[in-house]
Amino acid sequence: MKLEIKNVSKRYGRKKYGVKDFSLTIEKGILGLLGPNGAGKSTLMKMIATVNKPSEGIILLNKNNIVKDVNYIRQQMGFLPQDFGVYPNLNAFEFLEYMAAVKGVGGVGLKQRIEKLLDGLNLLDVASKPIGKYSGGMKQRIGIAQTLLNDPRIIIFDEPTVGLDPEERVRFRNLISDLATQSIVILSSHIVSDVDIIADEVAIMKKGSLITKGKTQNIIEQVKGKIFETQFDTDVSPRFSDHIKILSTTRYQGKTTVRYVSEVPIEKSTPQKPTLEDAYLYLTHN
Amino acid sequence: MRLFLNIIKLDYLTRVRSYSFLITLCASLAISYTFVPEPNASYSTIRIGDHVGYYNSAWFGYVTATMTSIFLSLIGFYLINTSIKKDIKTKVGQIIASTRIYNTTYLLSKVFSNFLILTTIVSITFLMSIILFTLYNDGFRFELFQFIKPYLIITIPSMFFLSAIAVIFEVILGRYSVIQNILFFIMFSFSLAVSPQSEMRYALDVFGSKIVLDTMEQSVREVLPLEEDSEMTIGYVLGNTTKAKKFSFEGIDFPSYFLVSRLTWMFIGILLVGLVSPFFHRFNMRDILPSEKTVKQILPKAELKDINLTQLPKLQKSTNILPLVRTEVFLLLRKGNKWLWGLNAIGMILLAVLNIEFAHKFVLPILWFLQVNRLSDLTTKEVENDVHYFSFTSLRPISRLLLSQLFAGLLLVLFLALPLTLRYIFLMKFNVVMFIIVGGVFVLFLAAFLGIFTKQKKLFEALFFFITYVNLNQIPFFDYFGGVSQNIDHIFYVFTVIVMMAIAGFYKRYYDLRR
Numbered sequence A: 001m002k003l004e005i006k007n008v009s010k011r012y013g014r015k016k017y018g019v020k021d022f023s024l025t026i027e028k029g030i031l032g033l034l035g036p037n038g039a040g041k042s043t044l045m046k047m048i049a050t051v052n053k054p055s056e057g058i059i060l061l062n063k064n065n066i067v068k069d070v071n072y073i074r075q076q077m078g079f080l081p082q083d084f085g086v087y088p089n090l091n092a093f094e095f096l097e098y099m100a101a102v103k104g105v106g107g108v109g110l111k112q113r114i115e116k117l118l119d120g121l122n123l124l125d126v127a128s129k130p131i132g133k134y135s136g137g138m139k140q141r142i143g144i145a146q147t148l149l150n151d152p153r154i155i156i157f158d159e160p161t162v163g164l165d166p167e168e169r170v171r172f173r174n175l176i177s178d179l180a181t182q183s184i185v186i187l188s189s190h191i192v193s194d195v196d197i198i199a200d201e202v203a204i205m206k207k208g209s210l211i212t213k214g215k216t217q218n219i220i221e222q223v224k225g226k227i228f229e230t231q232f233d234t235d236v237s238p239r240f241s242d243h244i245k246i247l248s249t250t251r252y253q254g255k256t257t258v259r260y261v262s263e264v265p266i267e268k269s270t271p272q273k274p275t276l277e278d279a280y281l282y283l284t285h286n
Numbered sequence B: 001m002r003l004f005l006n007i008i009k010l011d012y013l014t015r016v017r018s019y020s021f022l023i024t025l026c027a028s029l030a031i032s033y034t035f036v037p038e039p040n041a042s043y044s045t046i047r048i049g050d051h052v053g054y055y056n057s058a059w060f061g062y063v064t065a066t067m068t069s070i071f072l073s074l075i076g077f078y079l080i081n082t083s084i085k086k087d088i089k090t091k092v093g094q095i096i097a098s099t100r101i102y103n104t105t106y107l108l109s110k111v112f113s114n115f116l117i118l119t120t121i122v123s124i125t126f127l128m129s130i131i132l133f134t135l136y137n138d139g140f141r142f143e144l145f146q147f148i149k150p151y152l153i154i155t156i157p158s159m160f161f162l163s164a165i166a167v168i169f170e171v172i173l174g175r176y177s178v179i180q181n182i183l184f185f186i187m188f189s190f191s192l193a194v195s196p197q198s199e200m201r202y203a204l205d206v207f208g209s210k211i212v213l214d215t216m217e218q219s220v221r222e223v224l225p226l227e228e229d230s231e232m233t234i235g236y237v238l239g240n241t242t243k244a245k246k247f248s249f250e251g252i253d254f255p256s257y258f259l260v261s262r263l264t265w266m267f268i269g270i271l272l273v274g275l276v277s278p279f280f281h282r283f284n285m286r287d288i289l290p291s292e293k294t295v296k297q298i299l300p301k302a303e304l305k306d307i308n309l310t311q312l313p314k315l316q317k318s319t320n321i322l323p324l325v326r327t328e329v330f331l332l333l334r335k336g337n338k339w340l341w342g343l344n345a346i347g348m349i350l351l352a353v354l355n356i357e358f359a360h361k362f363v364l365p366i367l368w369f370l371q372v373n374r375l376s377d378l379t380t381k382e383v384e385n386d387v388h389y390f391s392f393t394s395l396r397p398i399s400r401l402l403l404s405q406l407f408a409g410l411l412l413v414l415f416l417a418l419p420l421t422l423r424y425i426f427l428m429k430f431n432v433v434m435f436i437i438v439g440g441v442f443v444l445f446l447a448a449f450l451g452i453f454t455k456q457k458k459l460f461e462a463l464f465f466f467i468t469y470v471n472l473n474q475i476p477f478f479d480y481f482g483g484v485s486q487n488i489d490h491i492f493y494v495f496t497v498i499v500m501m502a503i504a505g506f507y508k509r510y511y512d513l514r515r
């Protein structure tokens, strides 16, 4: 399994790009896609999922150009869009049966497969109620179930954990690691910690372009030895010089703690163990 | 006040900027082109007995203003009767509900933005009337005032009243769009047909058309006293223009009580909106799905069950479209209120027992029209429900998905017509049977075609309403189901239209999908 994105751009207006000259190669495993709002994550994923066509560039899956031959990827893909909807008058069973037909799969095992998926996603008890009455998280899980109908080899999750409670998040993580043993999984998120735990590799994008891509460790490496924290009283407001990038400030009991990135620490600072979040904030705030 | 104007402005702009509004404008342009027939055309619109007016400014102004007043009331209702619903769907309503804005202010802002929408369309027909005047110029002088006056006095007030009525209907009958449709239809036909023989009869006429027609009739009588056949017609009448004689119509000096009545209608509209505003739900809806009782769901937290993907039953490739058709049928059947099926059942019984001609001419088109909300989103519901990510990336979206939608719709339409079809089969009238089937296909393809092109359901709803109205009035031009004439040429004509819509629709969908 190999997905190659080559110099892909998506233009929305004359000068407005959703994604700009983007190149990336993905092999088996989980790729976490991080980036601030409007970075172009959804745009990129929609192009991979053949919902949208790139304005420029090509996307290859196992050397097949999927921009031209959309059916090649559609047959083996699962896609969870960020803002998908459902027909509110159908129940979960009917909706999944419909989705199976839409994807062009079926057969004697279908009923059982749907049942198992619903069971695994904790939806079996409500499966005969119309989806219009589901809560946000339940609807999201229907969306997840839908991606798994056809034994996908490439799975694209756009913000899959939105609306899931902590328990469901854990289950979802387990599910994804299971999937990744045989497929490509691409998932986007704003929640760095979600990606941190499960992704084999992380790609960070900003304003339509790729900033960096690599193993989580290697990305954290970029800010290693540069993360510090310092504390002062809340009522004094110190000035920081320009070479310091503030990552976060927290106030607690009259003290303000500032976490920052810098080559050299300022006075009274303690070095900190860098996290992916530090690296993410550092790289996207530049 | 600033806020009020701002809401109106934003509301108006968002509605005007849509692609579907552009299509609506084009359609209005095309329709207004027909308001004053071209000199050699084989139909007439306004006609007093054997007479039509000289093609002077007054004739163009008054005829188009009156036609606009009536026909835009009929169709326009459908274009504007979901302004509140849209706020529900976009969830803007919930934000509005949390602000301090008064119900009355919000509703009035809707009235005014409706009114602006209609006025935009009116200005198109207004421009068209001037264009037509220059186009068919018979050497008469161009008098701008003869154009402005009827539009200002006849058309604009009825548009305003309609804008208010649409909002009132939405407040009172928000959930029952079918009742809205039926009730409006009844009110519309009633106010056109009834004219009390009193002093006030012109004042009581919302559309302001009676005073125009009567004045025209008087002008005719002045030239030719004792005209026996002075039947006035308004609408589209085919094939009787050859012997039309001309008379001179110079506009109307409206009596002042009539002017007051026009203002009063507008005022009544505002007053009614004020009266219903306490009943406005203010986006505090109990339940979005009307058809089912709310069931409280308490999820028992089960122990963590993980999915073992490798143990799931394997599926095969399957291009069977029956599951798709079945789902589409479910979606069609479950749409709207359950009691509508009661109405459908009554309709089918009537088709079976009433005089066959009456059943065919009147019951069938009404029964089909009752399905308007089911059919109108046949090809737009994916986008409307944000399911398009799935369906448009599906395996062969046209030959499987679109086809199954059409097939499901056809099943519904033909099922409803079944009692009548069976009766005709027993009578061995196979050409009529064919016409009914072709008619069903026509309705369906019209819905699909307009949905694909406008990406909205409004235009189909408006047009279907218009066509049904015209058919109930026995005007053969839009007879798609053989209610008026059943000759075989006519079937071919309908069939050709179907084929054209099918080709254009499939092609457009294909084109959209490639992008």
Ligand SMILES: Nc1ncnc2c1ncn2[C@@H]1O[C@H](COP(=O)(O)OP(=O)(O)OP(=O)(O)O)[C@@H](O)[C@H]1O
Pocket: A012, A017, A018, A019, A035, A036, A037, A038, A039, A040, A041, A042, A043, A044, A082
């Ligand atoms: N249909 C569209 N038309 C015009 N511009 C668009 C469209 N869709 C996205 N954009 C623009 O493209 C850019 C990238 O949007 P995109 O939705 O891909 O971001 P994202 O990374 O998914 O953001 P988020 O984290 O908020 O989901 C944004 O600037 C957005 O305004």
Ligand SMILES: [Mg+2]
Pocket: A041, A042, A043, A082, A158
């Ligand atoms: Mg996004």
